[in-house]
Amino acid sequence: MAGQHLSVTRRTALRGAVAAGAMAGALTAGAVRPNTASADPGRRVAVLGGGVAGMTAAHELAERGFDVTVYERRALGGKARSIPVPGTGKDGRPDLWGEHGFRFFPGFYRHLPDTMRRIPFAGNANGVWDNLVAAPEARFSRRDADDTIIPMGKAGRIWATPDDFRETVGSAIATTAKMPQTDALFFANRLLVFNSSCDARRYEQWDKMSWREYVGAGRRSTEFRMLLSRTLTTLLVAAKDDLASTRTIGNMGEQFLGNPFEVGNDGALDRLLNGATNEAWINPWADLLRSLGVKFVSAEVRGLELTDRRISGAHVVDSSGNARTIEADYFISAMPVEVARTLWTPEILELRPELAGMSQLTVDWMTGIQFFLKRPSNIARGHAAYVDSPWSLTSIAQNQFWNRTPLTGFGDGSVQDCVSVDISDWNTPGLLSGKPAKECSPDEIAREVWAQLKAHLNDKHDLLNDDDLHSWFLDTGIAWDAGKKRNTNTDPLLINTAGSWALRPDSYHPDLENLFLAGDYVRTNVDLATMEGASEAARTAVNKLLDVTGSDAQRCKTFQLYRAVELEPFRQLDIGRYQAGQPNLFDSPL
Numbered sequence: 001m002a003g004q005h006l007s008v009t010r011r012t013a014l015r016g017a018v019a020a021g022a023m024a025g026a027l028t029a030g031a032v033r034p035n036t037a038s039a040d041p042g043r044r045v046a047v048l049g050g051g052v053a054g055m056t057a058a059h060e061l062a063e064r065g066f067d068v069t070v071y072e073r074r075a076l077g078g079k080a081r082s083i084p085v086p087g088t089g090k091d092g093r094p095d096l097w098g099e100h101g102f103r104f105f106p107g108f109y110r111h112l113p114d115t116m117r118r119i120p121f122a123g124n125a126n127g128v129w130d131n132l133v134a135a136p137e138a139r140f141s142r143r144d145a146d147d148t149i150i151p152m153g154k155a156g157r158i159w160a161t162p163d164d165f166r167e168t169v170g171s172a173i174a175t176t177a178k179m180p181q182t183d184a185l186f187f188a189n190r191l192l193v194f195n196s197s198c199d200a201r202r203y204e205q206w207d208k209m210s211w212r213e214y215v216g217a218g219r220r221s222t223e224f225r226m227l228l229s230r231t232l233t234t235l236l237v238a239a240k241d242d243l244a245s246t247r248t249i250g251n252m253g254e255q256f257l258g259n260p261f262e263v264g265n266d267g268a269l270d271r272l273l274n275g276a277t278n279e280a281w282i283n284p285w286a287d288l289l290r291s292l293g294v295k296f297v298s299a300e301v302r303g304l305e306l307t308d309r310r311i312s313g314a315h316v317v318d319s320s321g322n323a324r325t326i327e328a329d330y331f332i333s334a335m336p337v338e339v340a341r342t343l344w345t346p347e348i349l350e351l352r353p354e355l356a357g358m359s360q361l362t363v364d365w366m367t368g369i370q371f372f373l374k375r376p377s378n379i380a381r382g383h384a385a386y387v388d389s390p391w392s393l394t395s396i397a398q399n400q401f402w403n404r405t406p407l408t409g410f411g412d413g414s415v416q417d418c419v420s421v422d423i424s425d426w427n428t429p430g431l432l433s434g435k436p437a438k439e440c441s442p443d444e445i446a447r448e449v450w451a452q453l454k455a456h457l458n459d460k461h462d463l464l465n466d467d468d469l470h471s472w473f474l475d476t477g478i479a480w481d482a483g484k485k486r487n488t489n490t491d492p493l494l495i496n497t498a499g500s501w502a503l504r505p506d507s508y509h510p511d512l513e514n515l516f517l518a519g520d521y522v523r524t525n526v527d528l529a530t531m532e533g534a535s536e537a538a539r540t541a542v543n544k545l546l547d548v549t550g551s552d553a554q555r556c557k558t559f560q561l562y563r564a565v566e567l568e569p570f571r572q573l574d575i576g577r578y579q580a581g582q583p584n585l586f587d588s589p590l
Contacts, residue, residue: 042549043067046314046328048301051078052531053518054334055285056115056538062292064546064553071316071326073300076286078336079491080531082278085473090412097276097410098473100491101368102396102420103531104272104383105132107265108255110559111526111535119285131280133401134268135382140177140227141456143388150176152270152382154261160566162586165192169257173228183224190215193584194250195258195563196570201578202247207501211249212241226387234392234424235385239364239495248496248527251561259562270382272396275404299326301335306347310514330514330548332541334534337494337521338363351511357503361521363492365426365438367478369449372407372470373417376400379463389452391437392424415470421449426487431455438487441480446472494521494529501527507537508544516541525560 043066047054050072058068075081080103084095105112116129124130140148159168166188174184194206194214206214217229232253233244262269273280286296299316305325306312313325333340341358349356377397386393399407399417407415423445426437430448437445450469457463477491507517518541520533527533539556546553563571574584 042329044328045069045330045332045545046071046326047332047334047518048314049078049334049336049339049519050076050296051334051336051534052080052112053520053534053538054078054332055289056111056535057332057334057518057542058289058294059115059118059285059292060539060542060556061545062289062294064542064551067293069295069297069326069328070289071297071299071301071314073298076296077278077282080277081282082276083473083476085411088411088471093410093413095410096372096407096415096418096473097278098370098475099277099368099420100475100477101366101422102272102383102394102398103277104270105267105531106255107262107267107269107271108259108562109526109532110266111539111557112532113266114557114559115285115535116281119281119288121280121284128281128284131274131404132267132271133274133403135270135272135396135401137380137382138270139380139382139384140231141384141386143386143455144459145388146178147456148176148178149380153268162192162196162567162570165195165258165564165567168260172260173257177223177227179223179227180221183221183228186220187215187224187228189586189588191250191253191258192567193587194246195254196567196574196586197584198571198574198578201574201584202250203501205578206250207245207247208499209246210242210498211244211246214246214250217241231385231387231392235394239362239497240425243362243495243497245496245498245500247501251527255562258564264562272401275402280404301339301343304331304343304345304348304515306345306351309351309512311512330516330545332516332518332538332545334518334538336491336519337361338492340517340519340521348512352505352509354505354509358505358521360503361500362495362497364495365489366422366424366493367426367475367489367491368420368422369446369475370473371419371421371446371450372411372415372472373419373468374414374470375468376417377419377463379419379457386452386456389456390425390428390430391449391452392428393421393449393452394424395419395421395453419453419464421453423449426489439485440487441482442474442478445474445478496528507541508548510548513548516545518542525558 045061045066045068047058047068047070050070054070058070061068079100083098085098086095089095113129117126119128121128135152137152138150159165166185169191170185170188173179173187174181211233212229215229217225229241233239233241233249298319301314301316303315304311311331313327314331315325317323337358344355376399379397384395397417397419407418423437429436431451432448433440433444440448454464477489479488504521504523505517507522518538520529520537522537524533524536526536536558539558543555546555570585
């Protein structure tokens with residue numbers, strides 16, 4: 001396999017250390033410990049975690065006059081950040097950008113775009129939001145079969161009745177997915193059942209059922225199983241279809257397939273940024289927060305101190321290895337679930353026993369690798385899904401959208417495109433070595449992913465050429481242990497498994513007076529471990545904090561997912577049917 005691994009050698013490690021020092025400096029700049037004598041009593045908030053949730057909470061609080069300090073162990077932006085590839089910049093050009101995974105901003109996101117509009121960006125009337133660009137198509141690539149190119153955007157015809165819904169959605173699926181009409185109509189009816197279900201049925205019945213069982217995948221065609229059961233779940237939640245919650249997948253189906261005219265959407269159905277995430281969004285956001293008085297401290301949270309019913313301090317270790325205890329009037333935990341749940345002491349769980357359920361929440365891996373190419377690719381004018389890939393791959397070719405700074409402006413100047421790939425299945429054996437990604441070295445991962453891409457894209461035309469590969473970069477959260485011959489991952493993803501809603505906490509409970517939860521594991525309307533979920537959770541936490549403080553400040557905006565008004569009478573009818581133990585009106589035996 002041509003191309004080189006952009007590895008961290010001794011020289012680049014030194015450069016990385018300098019960059020890390022600069023990052024720590026940026027995080028800590030001006031971030032002296034708040035002077036408790038001068039700080040407004042009752043207004044000091046410690047935000048634990050500087051990802052999207054933490055930055056959102058800090059933003060909303062700072063706009064309302066609170067004294068906010070954010071404690072982040074690594075880099076602002078969390079999983080959403082860009083990752084500079086150390087040592088790649090030449091002749092005055094900045095380093096190439098890597099990332100944990102490509103960014104995706106569906107049109108039904110409302111919380112995140114609302115924040116982006118409030119982040120100033122030079123030359124943009126609508127701030128950072130104007131850096132979002134629409135992807136006009138998506139490619140569903142098959143191995144040794146015809147690929148499908150699907151136009152993105154408003155499509156179909158207006159429907160007014162359940163029969164219209166079935167016919168419209170079924171026809172669209174049959175045509176674009178090249179699926180038997182009977183299967184397409186069956187799936188459309190399953191969507192109709194979910195979309196016309198009342199809340200009680202969604203939370204108490206569908207949340208406890210796997211998507212595979214709900215759609216009866218085992219009794220349908222191969223195309224149905226691959227596209228509408230397996231691919232749909234791995235794309236959305238990086239989960240196998242026999243584990244993913246029907247309520248979560250159904251909610252997303254309601255947005256993507258049940259709203260063909262994008263009613264109430266913020267913008268185009270499929271959007272991405274016009275440059276590296278840090279340049280187009282995260283860095284301007286951090287600059288805004290600093291201008292609002294937010295302080296950033298480079299530190300890792302190691303524990304919480306409880307006095308009576310209040311968190312009295314948080315134990316942190318700073319970037320120099322110094323341990324200390326920070327104090328604040330209120331604490332917002334904006335750390336991911338796998339970190340936050342390690343901080344719940346028996347004393348905390350005694351006050352909030354429902355937090356114990358977090359230990360049963362499932363996390364898995366959905367992590368990215370970037371292939372830098374010496375010439376432009378021609379895969380798709382949008383996202384691509386590799387339906388038959390063992391590792392459930394998806395990708396985006398970035399340079400076509402990066403109109404701010406083309407990729408030739410980075411690295412050594414020879415990179416003309418970047419195919420950024422998300423690996424959603426790390427547990428299934430690959431094509432080359434027969435090993436799952438978790439048991440492959442970085443080099444093996446790169447070769448395997450490249451081979452799976454080529455198996456899909458080069459079966460009819462040579463869309464990927466080994467000679468065009470300049471180099472590749474694997475997310476730094478993946479660490480290979482040569483002795484154990486196994487990877488670890490510092491950034492797993494929460495998986496909404498069947499029945500997991502009952503295990504997820506609300507953002508606040510008065511029995512623990514000054515702790516608020518803002519991670520994407522918190523119960524939200526969007527109900528998915530995404531940037532949008534993190535943003536909604538943070539806004540909910542801030543609103544609860546405003547309630548507790550008795551603030552008269554305007555509450556943060558929160559938004560609801562789309563539901564077709566045409567089906568509201570049937571959802572009302574379903575309330576009585578569910579209470580009587582009857583199935584949904586449109587439900588029929590699988």
